[in-house]
Amino acid sequence: MKTTVISEKFKSLFGDGGQLYTSPGRINLIGEHTDYNGGFVLPGAIDKAMYCMIKPNGTEDRVRAYAVDLEEMDEFGLDDIPIKQWGKYIFGVCHEMMKRGAKIKGFDCVFAGDVPLGAGMSSSAALESCFGFALNDIYSLGFDRFELAKIGQATEHNYVGVKCGIMDQFASCFGKEGSLIRLDCRSLEYEYIPFNPEGYRLVLINTCVAHELASSAYNKRRESCENAASYIRKYHPEVELLRDATIDMLKEVVNEVSAEDYMRAEFVIEEIQRMDEACDALKKGDYETVGKKMYETHIGLSRKYEVSCEELDFLNDVARQCGVTGSRVMGGGFGGCTINLVKNELHDGFIKRATESYEQKFRIKPKVYDVVIKDGARKL
Numbered sequence: 244m245k246t247t248v249i250s251e252k253f254k255s256l257f258g259d260g261g262q263l264y265t266s267p268g269r270i271n272l273i274g275e276h277t278d279y280n281g282g283f284v285l286p287g288a289i290d291k292a293m294y295c296m297i298k299p300n301g302t303e304d305r306v307r308a309y310a311v312d313l314e315e316m317d318e319f320g321l322d323d324i325p326i327k328q329w330g331k332y333i334f335g336v337c338h339e340m341m342k343r344g345a346k347i348k349g350f351d352c353v354f355a356g357d358v359p360l361g362a363g364m365s366s367s368a369a370l371e372s373c374f375g376f377a378l379n380d381i382y383s384l385g386f387d388r389f390e391l392a393k394i395g396q397a398t399e400h401n402y403v404g405v406k407c408g409i410m411d412q413f414a415s416c417f418g419k420e421g422s423l424i425r426l427d428c429r430s431l432e433y434e435y436i437p438f439n440p441e442g443y444r445l446v447l448i449n450t451c452v453a454h455e456l457a458s459s460a461y462n463k464r465r466e467s468c469e470n471a472a473s474y475i476r477k478y479h480p481e482v483e484l485l486r487d488a489t490i491d492m493l494k495e496v497v498n499e500v501s502a503e504d505y506m507r508a509e510f511v512i513e514e515i516q517r518m519d520e521a522c523d524a525l526k527k528g529d530y531e532t533v534g535k536k537m538y539e540t541h542i543g544l545s546r547k548y549e550v551s552c553e554e555l556d557f558l559n560d561v562a563r564q565c566g567v568t569g570s571r572v573m574g575g576g577f578g579g580c581t582i583n584l585v586k587n588e589l590h591d592g593f594i595k596r597a598t599e600s601y602e603q604k605f606r607i608k609p610k611v612y613d614v615v616i617k618d619g620a621r622k623l
């Protein structure tokens with residue numbers, strides 16, 4: 244258990260008195276790259292999480308942090324830049340809190356996690372939310388979960404350099420066992436949708452590859468969307484983000500927007516609509532329609548948004564050949580996982596065929612995770 248390892252390490256490095264916190268990674272059933280366009284998403288927190296043990300150390304501003312999984316220590320002042328890449332997440336959360344008026348002093352901490360890195364399951368949001376939740380609690384800062392999610396997102400923007408939407412941090416902070424979250428990423432209104440797909444299982448297959456500098460490609464996608472929205476806005480001032488646009492509005496600017504930006508925007512507008520249809524189907528227990536929409540999302544992400552890759556497309560093809568109900572690339576893309584909605588009776592055969600054929604083709608052993616929907620950030 245990660246928590247036992249963390250507690251023992253904390254005790255050996257910093258003594259007694261540490262408090263333990265956790266915050267999970269997430270899946271997203273459908274609604275990809277819609278969050279930063281003000282659209283809708285359908286994530287759920289999972290049983291893979293980051294954990295940290297923490298206590299104030301009596302100094303004004305010294306932070307001592309130990310990463311169990313990397314066996315690395317970093318020490319920095321709240322005004323210095325941390326040396327380690329992972330230190331930026333902790334530092335960023337502190338600073339975003341301080342910008343919002345929080346008084347934070349020095350602390351010691353040890354952390355670890357079992358959210359696979361670079362797999363599209365949002366390990367970084369889990370880390371931000373875990374530290375956000377922990378610092379909020381030990382210093383009684385009074386932030387609510389909405390603010391904690393925004394603090395995590397701002398950390399990505401300002402200290403990591405990824406101009407992400409709010410989905411990952413929101414799911415990590417608001418996750419609820421057995422439910423997905425239908426989130427309006429503009430108003431942050433949300434609804435829990437019980438997820439108990441009888442007769443089906445939700446499975447992730449991790450390609451175990453991460454292509455490109457995903458953060459710069461991600462930021463470029465966001466820019467394309469903002470560009471397209473700005474052209475549409477010239478004729479339709481009410482269009483703040485692509486969430487407000489229709490395909491007809493986009494068609495009006497076909498000769499002004501670059502072909503690439505057009506394609507990106509087309510995907511997003513379609514995906515927002517698709518997410519709505521899938522959500523209605525989900526509420527009726529119509530998993531066949533949900534699955535169909537997932538395949539459509541994959542095609543869009545692969546051909547129009549161009550965030551898939553050979554490995555992900557391969558796994559998606561195998562899913563289709565095996566009669567899997569729904570399958571698609573999940574999260575930011577350029578590697579990571581496919582999410583698959585599979586009938587119980589097909590599950591074992593599909594996993595066997597997908598893992599064997601993937602390994603044969605790419606000489607990489609993929610990893611398989613059965614999804615369990617769990618609670619969000621909390622004290623343990």
Ligand code: GAF
Pocket residue numbers: 274275276277278279365407408409410411574575576
């Ligand atoms: C990443 C981002 F962090 C999210 O905000 C979201 O945009 C997702 O990619 C794509 O849907 O996980």
